[in-house]
Amino acid sequence: MDGKLAVIGLGSIGSMALWQASRISGSVVGFETASPGHGRSAVGGDTRLFRMIFRGDPGLYPIMKRSRALWAELEAETGQDILTRCGGLSIGAADGPYITSVLETTRVTGAEHSVLTRQNMAERYPQHNLHHDDVAIFDPNAGVLRTDRAVTAAVSAAQDNGATVHTNTPIEGIEETPEGVLITSAGRSWTFENVIITSGGWSRHFMPDYLKAQTQTKRLILTWFVAKDSARFSPARFPVFSRVHQDRAMYGAPAVDGVTVKATLDGGGRPTPDPDAVPRDLTAAEIQETTETVTGFLPGLNPSIIRADAFPELFTADGHPLLGPLNEGSRIYIATGFSGGGFKNATGFGHIAAHEALGKQHFSGLDFLRPERFKTT
Known part of the structure; x- marks a missing residue:
């Protein structure tokens, strides 16, 4: 043995x-x-992204609480700065399925949160270009993991x-x-x-x-952009976010390197049978949808992908x-x-x-x- x-x-x-x-x-x-x-x-x-606010099975919440404590233990044990606690936003139409689902799960879990109106968002996080019916759920325990x-x-x-x-x-x-x-x-x-x-x-x-x-193994893409004013997208001023508007979904993280902001389409990926042969380059359609979404959601970013990559991930039914x-x-x-x-x-x-x-x-x-x-x- x-x-x-x-x-x-x-x-x-x-x-x-x-x-x-x-x-x-x-x-x-x-x-x-x-x-x-x-x-x-x-x-x-x-x-x-690390978040305590989510939509899905509430049975995941105890694992999230355990994870949060263990990230802190790993940092203490190794002396590494791993989780930057900057808060998080879930953004969507007030009566839409995304926000409704997030709030339903949050009521069951009892996770700490607050609801921000469009006006609240304009005052606190003007980086986001919101639609008239958009609101956000703020997660004070969210952050970004390295x-x-x-x-x-x-x-x-x-x-x-x-x-x-x-x-x-x-x-x-x-x-x-x-x-x-x-x-x-x-x-x-x-x-x-x-x-x-x-x-x-x-x-x-x-x-x-x-x-x-x-x-099924799927290919997930990640994209990064340069901010016109990088200070506005620092972890102190720009929480992690997940946003859904109609058929567009995007999530992202602040400029932890002081330069680039992660803003990536959230669509579940496309099938890639061989994890050793994942196409790394984005297609023309992926580039177009990503830049169009960033232009509409985050006008403070230069709408040109500065960096992109793709990775394999295993999905269940x-x-x-x-x-x-x-x-x-x-x-x-x-x-x-x-x-x-x-x-x-x-x-x-x-x-x-x-x-x-x-x-x-x-x-x-x-x-x-x-x-x-x-x-x-």
């Missing part, structure tokens, strides 16, 4: 699962195809706790045996008591057919992650399929995965995330 637990893929979720596992076990090993935080995975793109810094900090913390990390080691096979879980790479093999698969778009290689049928054993009693645990919304809760999901895979704690109320939910469809 080569260890109690192996974590396959040290990206957004895997890095956090490794860090959490290293806190409770001295026999943890991480495997990464390239290097932790490499720019071709879903970690790429420098930043992600993705590459977070992942590398978590892996380093895990190593400081005694975890072993194998980089440039693509895993080719994962098989349960009577002895444990056998994993192989380039003629080498290891056996562990348990394995967590956190390989994002590459996870489908190791899934049973019932999960392959319910998942219902939009909820896959978090749990592949089957009842299985030693293979899967934490993937976050459908474009996993990074903000990466610490919380990593905490759950590590504790459950090591048999330290079982978390209730997560049936809507368990892989076996798809066995009945």
Whole structure:
């Protein structure tokens, strides 16, 4: 036996699962195809939004609260500045489906928030060009996460706790045996008591057919713009935002580098069967829609894309992650399929995965995330 637990893929979720596992076990090993935080995975793109206000299943809220606390713990443990707390805005028509849905979820969760009228927004956040019926929901606990810094900090913390990390080691096979879980790479093999698969778009290689049928790798784009007045788009003056108007949706983050503002279409991406062959360049249609949306939403940005990239992400049929054993009693645990919304809760999901895979704690109320939910469809 080569260890109690192996974590396959040290990206957004895997890095956090490794860090959490290293806190409770001295026999943890991480495997990464390239290097932790490499720019071709879903970690790429420098930043992600952290929010406590959202639309969706209220069952995610306890994970969000745990994630917020764990981001602070990671910062304290590593000395890294990872989460910039700048607040967040959800913007849309007052009676539209987006704002209505966000408020419905927020009433159930009890998350701290305030509703800003169009006039309030004009006074506090004039960077946004609003329509006559637009309002915003302000989330005082929101902010922007530094993705590459977070992942590398978590892996380093895990190593400081005694975890072993194998980089440039693509895993080719994962098989349960009577002895444990056998994993192989380039003629080498290891056996562990348990394995967590956190390989994002590459996870489908190791899934049973019932999960392959319910998942799809998609290509997500990210775009950045230069502000005409960068001071107006600093974290102190420009919260993270998510905005929906009719058929246009966009989210973004302030200029954490003092220069570029992230403003990106939020449309769920397009199917890309091979995560190793994601088209990185934007199409003419993507460029046009992005620049048109930025021109209408944020006139303080120069409407020319200064930087763009694309990344693979694994989506599930219902939009909820896959978090749990592949089957009842299985030693293979899967934490993937976050459908474009996993990074903000990466610490919380990593905490759950590590504790459950090591048999330290079982978390209730997560049936809507368990892989076996798809066995009945």
